[in-house]
Amino acid sequence: MTKILLIEDDQKAARLLKRGLQEEDFAVDAVHSAEDGEPAALTGNYDLIVLDWMLPAKDGITLCGELRARGLTTPILMLTARDGLGDRIAGLDTGADDYLTKPFAFDELLARIRALLRRSTLTQPPQLKVADLTLEPQSHVVKRAGQVLDLTPKEYAILELLMRQAGHVVSRQQLAERIWTADLIAIDNLMDAHMRNLRRKLDPVGMPRLIHTVRGQGFRLAEAADDDA
Template structure:
């Protein structure tokens, strides 16, 4: 989600997370440009009016870079010419402010369904496989049973396989809050997840990067 109104972005992100989505929020097109839209995201919710570079210009740049991630454009502009301009620039759908959250949710789901065939069906590192559609996880062919928070953490680590995911990112994206008072809770969930994903006798995948966070990779040493 690229939305400069931090309060509105927080409310929308919280509502979408409660519906089972993982949402990353940035507040400018310049910050959004640092994201990997080729593999990491299924949908971009983009505000037209942003500080600096406008959402419309950012959308045009995405399409010029051959990034086909669906874009839902949010704007207070309700003139027909503006809607046509937004769609012609590369937006897949257009929602005029103010709007009901239920309508946003319906449009998000519709765009994701439309794009689903082009999205990778499975997330995998080594013999660890997660199916986002069925939420089924296996390691070496053996099905794992995870709590909702463990599943969310593992999905995030898999989507960013090979990268370091910081404790702050876990706090913000899994719990939708800051790191304060969550540090020990994160350790507990990582420890429980590691016991299920990396039992004795199999190569460990989850690695703790001291002072930085956690990563998941086939050559992880699993050191606590």
């Protein structure tokens, strides 16, 4: 199912948009600030982000620029009441893929979303790669040094999340919310068990470690790290 992240500070509008998109068979997560939107966007493996320009504290255009600076390639549809040519140019130059002015018809929003998703599918890289580790999102084939790894669905989900954020720390909280989603109570032991099994398969004896523990923060996938636990 296609996953959409909605970042909209107007909670009533967010509820209406979320409900409408869910009725069109999209899976939708809604947050109401840039502070919550940034970690969700970076770790949630979303297919598309719908981002409101006028957010509290940090506006949407600033968040958009920061997400692009972090290497996020997820399509972003900017929503705004600003309709000046300069505003549209600023939004697109910052990294938004499309721009929709409020008020808008829901059918037009759907058309813009579907167009962006089609474009994204055509340009999506067929493979994620870190050092000699490769992951193919479409086939779910994972290889280390050319050897296919036999991963469970949870191990694959953890690895894909880490690879999409390669070089950046993914916290335990982010892993719990994105991989387990439901019951976050007493999840640490289960997470550690999956991580041990994944590391055993990913990093056999004699090969450089790729998954690193960052004390007090979480995990990072990288070729090397000097802050391992």
